Amino acid sequence: MKNIALIVASGLGIRVNASIPKQYLKLGNTSILKLTLLKFINHPKIDAVRVVINLEHHDLYCEATKGLEDKLLPPARGGERRQDSVRNGLQSLSLLPGIKNILIHDAARPFISEEVISNVLKKLELLKAVDTGISLKDTLKSKHPNAIYNRDNFYLTHTPQGFDFQTILKLHNKYQEHIFTDDISLCIEEGIEVGFVESNAQNIKITTPECLTYGGLIMQQNYITRVGYGFDIHKFQPALDQNNTIKLCAIEVPFNKSLSAHSDGDVALHAITDALLGAMGEDDIGMYFPPTDEKWKNTDSTIFLKHAYMLLTDKGGIINNIDVTIVTEKPKLMNFKDMMRKKIAELLNISNNQVSVKAKTSEKLGFVGREEGISVSAVCAITLPKNY
Ligand SMILES: Nc1ccn([C@@H]2O[C@H](COP(=O)(O)OP(=O)(O)OP(=O)(O)O)[C@@H](O)[C@H]2O)c(=O)n1
Numbered sequence: 612m613k614n615i616a617l618i619v620a621s622g623l624g625i626r627v628n629a630s631i632p633k634q635y636l637k638l639g640n641t642s643i644l645k646l647t648l649l650k651f652i653n654h655p656k657i658d659a660v661r662v663v664i665n666l667e668h669h670d671l672y673c674e675a676t677k678g679l680e681d682k683l684l685p686p687a688r689g690g691e692r693r694q695d696s697v698r699n700g701l702q703s704l705s706l707l708p709g710i711k712n713i714l715i716h717d718a719a720r721p722f723i724s725e726e727v728i729s730n731v732l733k734k735l736e737l738l739k740a741v742d743t744g745i746s747l748k749d750t751l752k753s754k755h756p757n758a759i760y761n762r763d764n765f766y767l768t769h770t771p772q773g774f775d776f777q778t779i780l781k782l783h784n785k786y787q788e789h790i791f792t793d794d795i796s797l798c799i800e801e802g803i804e805v806g807f808v809e810s811n812a813q814n815i816k817i818t819t820p821e822c823l824t825y826g827g828l829i830m831q832q833n834y835i836t837r838v839g840y841g842f843d844i845h846k847f848q849p850a851l852d853q854n855n856t857i858k859l860c861a862i863e864v865p866f867n868k869s870l871s872a873h874s875d876g877d878v879a880l881h882a883i884t885d886a887l888l889g890a891m892g893e894d895d896i897g898m899y900f901p902p903t904d905e906k907w908k909n910t911d912s913t914i915f916l917k918h919a920y921m922l923l924t925d926k927g928g929i930i931n932n933i934d935v936t937i938v939t940e941k942p943k944l945m946n947f948k949d950m951m952r953k954k955i956a957e958l959l960n961i962s963n964n965q966v967s968v969k970a971k972t973s974e975k976l977g978f979v980g981r982e983e984g985i986s987v988s989a990v991c992a993i994t995l996p997k998n999y
């Protein structure tokens with residue numbers, strides 16, 4: 612593993628004055644921490660990501676990182692000050708072999724651009740420490756004493772800050788009794804040459820309630836909401852045996868007929884998969900998993916759904932909600948709808964209240980009314996980065 616991102620997320624967010632630490636608050640439908648993590652997870656040159664958390668907020672962390680588990684190293688324990696959290700994170704990483712570079716980033720900066728991450732990594736090919744920041748556009752003065760400064764000599768510090776891993780690990784161990792508000796300061800103290808990368812102006816640190824308002828506006832500018840619609844029909848065929856079931860939303864429903872299909876026939880998951888693919892502007896389920904391909908015979912349809920979900924997370928997208936309507940005369944689904952809802956939420960790493968499953972009859976009309984099959988419609992709304 613050459614390049615690691617260490618995301619510090621162990622602060623209390625006192626200045627935001629919310630009921631939970633700011634990194635777990637949502638902008639749009641997504642937590643600030645998740646927005647931040649997606650930027651690093653989806654960067655082609657970042658090999659692994661570790662988050663430093665306050666263990667008291669472990670449940671919030673699990674909720675915020677649902678679906679990202681496979682892409683993250685287990686979290687490290689935070690400390691009292693940011694500096695302590697960084698040191699703990701670095702020490703936890705020292706147990707992993709072969710780390711060359713480390714990018715240390717505030718969880719509270721969800722709008723970091725891919726370009727800045729790339730530029731920091733590029734500069735690290737030549738230097739052991741690279742800072743990011745914003746050059747000043749306003750006139751710079753001091754109050755006491757009154758003085759004017761040449762603003763070209765100053766910048767406001769952002770993260771990520773990039774380092775040769777062994778160098779910054781050694782410095783954090785050496786300077787643990789000193790006070791530093793960022794990690795490049797340790798290199799400056801040690802006289803190490805520091806490179807500079809201009810940060811993106813939107814890479815604000817969410818610090819006060821006003822930053823949350825501004826963050827909401829940035830979200831509107833950088834992300835788009837898209838909707839997708841999926842529809843599927845499967846016809847009934849005779850039951851296999853007396854204990855026959857059909858699968859709907861990955862739940863086994865007892866019924867005296869089977870669903871005719873190449874896969875496991877989960878007509879509801881097929882509709883949801885197509886809704887997700889449609890929202891992303893992707894091809895339909897049949898193109899990804901052709902019914903003519905023996906490979907997909909009797910396949911568990913959760914594989915199709917998870918593929919669509921993986922495409923979505925790879926694009927940095929998230930699901931806002933899913934709304935499913937199953938139309939069938941029989942079996943009656945009243946007692947299964949809640950299970951289905953929870954199952955879809957579990958499969959897509961969203962909350963139960965982001966999913967709705969409705970069941971209707973067709974009032975005895977048409978093929979559904981004649982009890983020849985089931986049809987399902989699904990609608991979803993997703994949020995995608997504008998440049999996905
Ligand atoms: N003991 C700490 C303190 C801060 N941080 C992290 O460092 C980043 C920048 O810190 P800051 O904005 O100061 O966050 P908080 O300490 O949470 O904010 P506040 O000072 O308002 O409580 C944040 O992502 C925060 O979670 C951390 O990991 N451990």
Ligand SMILES: C[C@](O)(CO)[C@H](O)COP(=O)(O)O
Nearest residue numbers: 693717768769770792793816
């Ligand atoms: C590291 C940092 O984001 C650089 O600007 C900043 O110093 C962290 O915030 P804090 O309030 O100083 O902890």
